[in-house]
Amino acid sequence: MLLKQYKTHFFNTLKNIQDEQEIESFFFILTEYLHNLKRVDVALNPNFKLSDEEVNKWNAILAELLQEKPIQYITGEAWFYGLQFEVNENTLIPRPETEELVEWIIESQKSKVQSQKLEILDIGTGTGCIPISLKANLLLANISAIDVSEKALEVAKRNAASNKVEINFIQTNILEVEDLNQNFDIIVSNPPYVRNLEKQEIKKNVLNYEPHLALFVEDTDALLFYRKIAQLALKNLSPNGLLFFEINQYLGKETVELLQNLGFKNIELKKDIYDNDRIIKCSI
Numbered sequence: 001m002l003l004k005q006y007k008t009h010f011f012n013t014l015k016n017i018q019d020e021q022e023i024e025s026f027f028f029i030l031t032e033y034l035h036n037l038k039r040v041d042v043a044l045n046p047n048f049k050l051s052d053e054e055v056n057k058w059n060a061i062l063a064e065l066l067q068e069k070p071i072q073y074i075t076g077e078a079w080f081y082g083l084q085f086e087v088n089e090n091t092l093i094p095r096p097e098t099e100e101l102v103e104w105i106i107e108s109q110k111s112k113v114q115s116q117k118l119e120i121l122d123i124g125t126g127t128g129c130i131p132i133s134l135k136a137n138l139l140l141a142n143i144s145a146i147d148v149s150e151k152a153l154e155v156a157k158r159n160a161a162s163n164k165v166e167i168n169f170i171q172t173n174i175l176e177v178e179d180l181n182q183n184f185d186i187i188v189s190n191p192p193y194v195r196n197l198e199k200q201e202i203k204k205n206v207l208n209y210e211p212h213l214a215l216f217v218e219d220t221d222a223l224l225f226y227r228k229i230a231q232l233a234l235k236n237l238s239p240n241g242l243l244f245f246e247i248n249q250y251l252g253k254e255t256v257e258l259l260q261n262l263g264f265k266n267i268e269l270k271k272d273i274y275d276n277d278r279i280i281k282c283s284i
Contacts, residue, residue, distance in 0.1 A: 002049055002050070003031070003035075003045075003048040004046055004047075004048075006050060006055065010023070010026075010027055010062060011024075014062075014065060014066070017066070017068065026065060026071050028042070029071055030071075033075045034054065034057060034058070034061075061074055067208075068205040068208065069208075069209055070093055070209055070210070072087050072093045073087060073088065073089060076088060078093050078127075080098070080099060080127075080133060081103075081133040083129075083132065083133060083136060083163050084162070085129055085132075085159050085163075086155055086158055086159055086162070087127055087155070088155060089209065089210075089211065090154075090211060091127045091152050091156075092126050092127070092210055092214045092215070094127055094129040097272040097273065097274075097278050097279075099133075100270075100273065100279060101188070101190065101244060101246050101279045102129075102133045102134060104244065104270070104281060105134060105188060105242075106137050106138065108186075108242060108281070109138060117141070117142065118138060118140065119141070119183065119184045119185050119186075120134060120138070120142070120144070120184060120186040120187075120188070121144050121146070121187045122145040122188050122189065123145075123146050123174050123189040124148075124174070124189055124192070124214070124225070125146060125153070125156055125169070126147065126152050126155075126156065126214055127159055128145060128155070128156030128157075128160055128169070129159070130145075130188060130190065131143045131160075131167045132156075132159055132160055132163050132165055134188075135160075135166070135167060136165055142168070143167050143168070144167070144168040144169075145168070145169050145170070146170045146171075147171065148171070148172065148173045148174070148213070149171075149211070149213065152211075152214070153169050153171055157169055174191075174225070174229065174232075175224070175225070177232065179232070179235055180235070180236040182236065183236055183237065183238045184241060185237075185238050185240070185242070186241060186242050187232070187236070187241070187242075187244070188243075189225070189244075189245055190246035191225035191229065192213070192215055192216055192217050193217060193222065193225070193226075193248040194215050194216050194217070194248065195217060195218075195222045195248070196216055196217075196218065196219050199216075222248065222254075223251065223255060223258055226245060226258060227258060229243075229245075230258065230262050230264065231262065233284070234263070234284060237283075237284050239284075240283070242281060243259075243281070243283070244279065244280065244281050245279065247278060247280055249272075249276035249277050250277075251277075252277030255280060256280065259280070259282050263284070264283065265282065266282055266283045267280065267281075268280065
């Protein structure tokens, strides 16, 4: 079978559950993953032939896509801030909104003395996408990263190695930590923030496949992680230090009020590329 013939089958099979743009994106991700063919290579090789074994591989992946399994979990990889990351069912898939968080942190340091050695902590690191991207751009920074999940940290460590950066990974439950035992210039976190009441808004590919431990909080205390991390930041941020959060789009006002009540200053709330309240910066 020719690849262009399979493409027609691929589109027809998925058209009832995905829009055409998404299907096209999946198709070219898979041509590169399975055949090392970029979009331009496919165009230049209209008669590229699939062996029976290759057709079987495509069919197996197509069956997973029909179950709305995320393409990143099928290929085992995702791109974030120009870097490649391993992902699996123990880690959230890195998202564009979080790239904006990383960008804001890097921008906040551009006016600083380049020789300054920053101490940075990421809480709830998952794939390690935040600390690894920061380290790749803030070369002198010493960066630590915490996660409660041992399996997520195994992935994060492999991602640090493959991206050739050094991160100090720590397994601990941040809710049980009373003191971080050192001061940090930057503390950043993208903690669980989706309330159970919002589950009906979550797409099936997220709800059925991504780790709930990293996604959801109880409706009754949705800001649990923000309160705890902010309290630690009061103890462990350096005098000119900054606290950064990715937040629930529906709880921007409440998160700002929490930080104000704890005594934080210079609180900035920014919208993401989709015009939702998404990231916060503040200082002590």
